[in-house]
Amino acid sequence: MPIFVAILSVALCYLSSLATLWKKWVLWDQDLAHALPTLAVMFTLLLYRSYQQTDIHIAKTPWYWLQLIAIGSCSLLWYLFESLSISLPAYALIIILIALTISASLSFQVLRAVLPYLGLLIFTIPIWGELNRSLVELSSFMVGEAVKLSRMTALIDGSNIFLPSGTIFIADGCSGLRYLTVALLIGYILALVNNYRVPQALTAILLAILLGLFANWLRIYLLVLIGYVTEMQSSLMRDHETFGWVVFAIILIPSIYFAPIAKQQSVTIAIPRPSLLPLLPLLIGPLLLYFSPEPKTGTQPLSLQHLAHYQIPATSIMGARLSTNFPGTNEQQLLNIDGTPLQVDLFTHSTSSKKEEIVPYLGRLINSSQWNNEQQLNLTTAGGQSFDARVFRRVGGQMRILIARQYIVGRYQTANYLYAKLIQIFAKAAGDNYFGLLVVQVNCADDCSEEIVRIQPALDKIAALQ
Numbered sequence: 001m002p003i004f005v006a007i008l009s010v011a012l013c014y015l016s017s018l019a020t021l022w023k024k025w026v027l028w029d030q031d032l033a034h035a036l037p038t039l040a041v042m043f044t045l046l047l048y049r050s051y052q053q054t055d056i057h058i059a060k061t062p063w064y065w066l067q068l069i070a071i072g073s074c075s076l077l078w079y080l081f082e083s084l085s086i087s088l089p090a091y092a093l094i095i096i097l098i099a100l101t102i103s104a105s106l107s108f109q110v111l112r113a114v115l116p117y118l119g120l121l122i123f124t125i126p127i128w129g130e131l132n133r134s135l136v137e138l139s140s141f142m143v144g145e146a147v148k149l150s151r152m153t154a155l156i157d158g159s160n161i162f163l164p165s166g167t168i169f170i171a172d173g174c175s176g177l178r179y180l181t182v183a184l185l186i187g188y189i190l191a192l193v194n195n196y197r198v199p200q201a202l203t204a205i206l207l208a209i210l211l212g213l214f215a216n217w218l219r220i221y222l223l224v225l226i227g228y229v230t231e232m233q234s235s236l237m238r239d240h241e242t243f244g245w246v247v248f249a250i251i252l253i254p255s256i257y258f259a260p261i262a263k264q265q266s267v268t269i270a271i272p273r274p275s276l277l278p279l280l281p282l283l284i285g286p287l288l289l290y291f292s293p294e295p296k297t298g299t300q301p302l303s304l305q306h307l308a309h310y311q312i313p314a315t316s317i318m319g320a321r322l323s324t325n326f327p328g329t330n331e332q333q334l335l336n337i338d339g340t341p342l343q344v345d346l347f348t349h350s351t352s353s354k355k356e357e358i359v360p361y362l363g364r365l366i367n368s369s370q371w372n373n374e375q376q377l378n379l380t381t382a383g384g385q386s387f388d389a390r391v392f393r394r395v396g397g398q399m400r401i402l403i404a405r406q407y408i409v410g411r412y413q414t415a416n417y418l419y420a421k422l423i424q425i426f427a428k429a430a431g432d433n434y435f436g437l438l439v440v441q442v443n444c445a446d447d448c449s450e451e452i453v454r455i456q457p458a459l460d461k462i463a464a465l466q
Contacts, residue, residue: 002274003046003114006102009279010094013286017082017090024126034182035124041189042120049114049269056272058107064275067104071097072281079285083292084424085357091125097282104278106271113269116192123188128181135175135216136368142217143170143224152228158372160395161224166232168224169369176216179248183212186256194261204259211255215248222247300350300434302408302465303331307344310335310461318343319401319441320371320392325363326437337458340442340451344462347437358424358435359409362417365439366403370395378415379404379452383460386415387440391448400444402451406463408436413463438463 011018025035058064074093081090099118103111136159144156155162159170187208191201219240226234236243312334318341328349335342351358366373375391387404394400406413407420410432414420420435427433440462442451 001047001051002106002271003051003102003110004043005274006105007098010098010101010282013282014078014094014097016286016289017078017087017094020087021091021125025124031126031129031177031181032124033178034185038120038123038185042117045117045192046114049117050267051269051271053271054273056270058105058272058275063108064104067100068278068281071100071104071278072284074100075281075283075285076288077285079288079292080425082285082289084428086421086424088125088127092127095121095125101278101282105275110269110271113267120185120188120192123181123185128177131180132172132175132177135177135180135213136170136172138213139174139176139217139220140170143220146217146221147224150225152224154224154228155396157395159368162396163224163228163232166227166237168227170220171369172364174216174220176213176219179216179219179244180209180212182248183208183215183252186252190256190259194259200260207255211251212248215251216244218251219244219247300348300436302346302348302434302436304333304344304346304462304465306464307333307335307337307462310337312336312341318443319403320366322365322439323363323367324365324437325361327360328435335458335462337461338454340454340458342455342458343441345437345439345441346465347439349435351433358427358433359407359417359420360435362437365405366392371401374400375448377452379456379459381456381460381463383463385413385459385463387459387463388415389452391444400446400448402442402444402448402455404440404455404459406438408438408465410434436465438465 024032074097078090078093078097081087081093095118098121099111099115102114102118140159144161147154147156147161153164161168161170184205187205188201190196190208191204196204223236223240223243227237230237310333314334318334322345324347326347326349328347331346331348333344335344349358349360371392372395373390374393377389379387379389381387385406387406389402389404392401392403406415407417409420409423410427410430412423412427414423440455440459442448442455444451
């Protein structure tokens with residue numbers, strides 16, 4: 001079938017990206033556990049559409065040549081992102097290339113008929129994990145409000161719920177991301193299967209989102225209630241994965257059963273003679289990637305040696321323990337700069353392969369079960385250095401710390417992680433394949449307002465790394 005051939009052609013051309021994506025699919029984590037079943041559903045729905053092969057040739061109109069230019073441009077962009085190992089835009093471009101290839105090789109009418117089914121591919125790329133932290137905060141707020149209304153004896157501090165017999169921490173795994181994505185996917189599939197019109201489809205998807213969120217909030221609230229009643233002795237306090245899916249099923253299955261059916265007459269999709277010309281621009285990016293040279297391995301110049309004369313012995317605990325899965329090395333120093341005691345950590349990383357990312361993935365630096373983020377601000381020092389600064393308070397206490405961080409990508413420095421990802425393009429063009437994460441921590445006497453002012457001259461001296 002020509003549509004399947006077009007999808008397979010793009011998949012084979014961009015196999016380097018899909019091989020990386022396959023490794024994420026088979027992990028069965030909360031972000032992409034549904035990816036493989038989603039692909040199976042998409043191909044099944046495409047297979048059951050009615051097709052009719054025709055002898056019509058695609059007209060070489062200006063619109064046709066414009067589509068070929070768009071395919072070549074997207075292929076070049078894919079090469080750029082793939083060579084920098086910036087995965088998410090590369091995955092999104094593959095979906096766009098599938099759509100463009102179907103349109104250019106078969107016709108825009110064919111693309112318009114199958115585009116709703118291709119929309120399922122959005123559920124197979126790791127965009128949903130970006131919602132995790134926001135969902136944790138939302139879940140913490142909603143469950144906290146429900147606990148207050150229940151008049152339980154409980155202290156709510158950020159993502160922590162302190163009960164008389166123990167503490168329940170709403171961790172990243174409790175964000176409800178898996179329930180939200182699965183509910184949204186089911187709502188989307190229902191809209192496809194029942195041939196909903198756009199208003200009906202949007203309503204079904206909105207209800208699916210609300211039900212997915214509510215299922216997670218109810219799950220966490222019930223766990224708090226069970227922990228409160230059983231004094232944390234219930235087995236659900238240790239293993240509540242199955243319990244969560246039972247709650248989710250109880251909420252979602254009746255919604256699926258009572259979903260309205262709006263069947264419409266199936267339309268036959270007319271398939272013209274395929275054009276093979278789109279394969280040429282489709283191959284631009286993969287060929288450039290194949291023949292691109294490996295990056296030169298060299299020493300990275302980042303170091304804290306210029307701060308050696310400020311170094312002091314470790315006499316007390318400074319800041320918080322950093323919990324990062326950084327792939328490189330860490331250099332740490334305790335310093336006293338202009339009367340301000342502080343701790344500096346420099347995490348460094350250099351690439352050794354064209355498939356390796358200059359800016360690696362950075363997990364949560366601070367353990368949110370121990371520290372609450374109270375304030376976030378951007379600091380720009382007198383010397384022009386920018387830092388992302390945050391004030392954290394110890395959970396269940398009043399101790400506060402100030403943490404400032406900066407990302408170094410080659411010869412460029414920024415306070416924004418997203419900008420650091422984009423700067424990779426310029427760093428690689430300049431031949432700089434090294435990255436640094438600079439973290440400065442200070443213990444605060446009160447609300448950190450004085451420390452925010454006092455730390456800025458020290459940041460200028462610390463950031464003079466190269």
